[in-house]
Amino acid sequence: MKALRYHSVGAAPEVVEVPDPTPGPGQILLKVAAAGACHSDLSLMSRPAAALAYPLPLTLGHEGVGTIEELGSGVGAFRVGEAVAVYGPWGCGRCRPCLRGEENYCVRAESLGIRPPGFGSPGTMAEYMIIDSSRHLVRLGDLDPVSAVSLTDAGLTPYHAIKRSLPKLNPGATAVVIGSGGLGHVAIQLLRALTAARVVALDICEDKLALARTVGAHEVFRSEAGMLKKVMELTDGHGAEAVFDFVGVQSTVETAGALVALDGDVMIVGMGGGVLPVGFRKPKYGVRVTAPYWGSRGELIEVLDLARAGLVRVHTETFPLEQAPRAYERLGAGHIDGRAVVLPH
Numbered sequence: 001m002k003a004l005r006y007h008s009v010g011a012a013p014e015v016v017e018v019p020d021p022t023p024g025p026g027q028i029l030l031k032v033a034a035a036g037a038c039h040s041d042l043s044l045m046s047r048p049a050a051a052l053a054y055p056l057p058l059t060l061g062h063e064g065v066g067t068i069e070e071l072g073s074g075v076g077a078f079r080v081g082e083a084v085a086v087y088g089p090w091g092c093g094r095c096r097p098c099l100r101g102e103e104n105y106c107v108r109a110e111s112l113g114i115r116p117p118g119f120g121s122p123g124t125m126a127e128y129m130i131i132d133s134s135r136h137l138v139r140l141g142d143l144d145p146v147s148a149v150s151l152t153d154a155g156l157t158p159y160h161a162i163k164r165s166l167p168k169l170n171p172g173a174t175a176v177v178i179g180s181g182g183l184g185h186v187a188i189q190l191l192r193a194l195t196a197a198r199v200v201a202l203d204i205c206e207d208k209l210a211l212a213r214t215v216g217a218h219e220v221f222r223s224e225a226g227m228l229k230k231v232m233e234l235t236d237g238h239g240a241e242a243v244f245d246f247v248g249v250q251s252t253v254e255t256a257g258a259l260v261a262l263d264g265d266v267m268i269v270g271m272g273g274g275v276l277p278v279g280f281r282k283p284k285y286g287v288r289v290t291a292p293y294w295g296s297r298g299e300l301i302e303v304l305d306l307a308r309a310g311l312v313r314v315h316t317e318t319f320p321l322e323q324a325p326r327a328y329e330r331l332g333a334g335h336i337d338g339r340a341v342v343l344p345h
């Protein structure tokens, strides 16, 4: 079969022929219908060899949907031909967070060497892939695979972050979204669907601000000199009850710290490596700063339900598998509006 592989540090990924996988006991063979390209894949490919935690070559992709092609022995939860979405943050299945369905916070995955698809295990950018357990699939039903695939990360990750801040996002509150890309443009829709808060989007790129408006942001601003003052004025000088940073570089976490209101939340979702110091009165009294990771299986089911209700729609640009390297090139250059989705068949 064909797969998109990252084969050596610093080199562009390539579509290559690899052996057809077969499911062992308890495993499932998925025929991949669609796979999303995330900025985290670019971060992975920009790391030096010493900072790369996985062996190469690696089949990329951690957003996936498809149909069940074959069931390994002992798998009873699904039937062949059923449409499913991959729950990507694979954990051990036995620790307390895993038993709650929060495998994104598995306490044993690292020590046991359990790795999500595309981050150590063979990923979704292939004609077929192995799912290690039926715990890592949820039913897709009649959702369109192309529109739904990125809900597994670009939907689930902001959903998880926003749910943590919901008690602060009452009517009259303000939520700021920094970075209106793959995750950010879904975050705006989730905030509109789940809260009555005013949604303010920030980006460095005009196209992304236009997308932010299209998907429901009340106000949009270019991240440039003078922006902080404008956003503070909007909130009568109080700041935002929640700031979601989908970039996470030093300048944006500092922006988040400057814009958050007293007793507000800063959620650093982007993996830009920025650090926001927390101490007495820093950034302000009562502010909670967290860096959430992905989401729970239950939250994925909820995000898919929001899509079924027509309340969230991922903007996509599609590529055949042969063109997947180009999808990443365009993502890296900031030329994808919404999410790049690769179609392996």
Ligand code: NAD
Binding pocket: 037, 038, 039, 040, 041, 043, 153, 157, 178, 179, 180, 181, 182, 183, 184, 202, 203, 204, 205, 208, 223, 246, 247, 248, 249, 251, 252, 268, 269, 270, 271, 272, 291, 292, 293, 294, 331, 334, 338
């Ligand atoms: P993306 O490239 O689709 O979107 C990034 C957006 O940020 C773009 O619109 C870009 O123009 C904008 N941007 C860049 N620099 C900016 C700045 N200084 N100020 C304002 N806007 C700026 O990326 P994505 O796939 O949406 O991923 C976003 C981030 O989230 C990445 O760092 C990714 O690694 C991370 N991520 C984290 C998790 C998690 O679990 N925490 C999950 C998925 C992705």
Ligand code: ZN
Binding pocket: 038, 039, 040, 041, 062, 153, 154
């Ligand atoms: Zn991702």
Ligand code: ZN
Binding pocket: 091, 092, 093, 094, 095, 096, 097, 098, 099, 103, 105, 106, 107, 108, 109
């Ligand atoms: Zn676990």
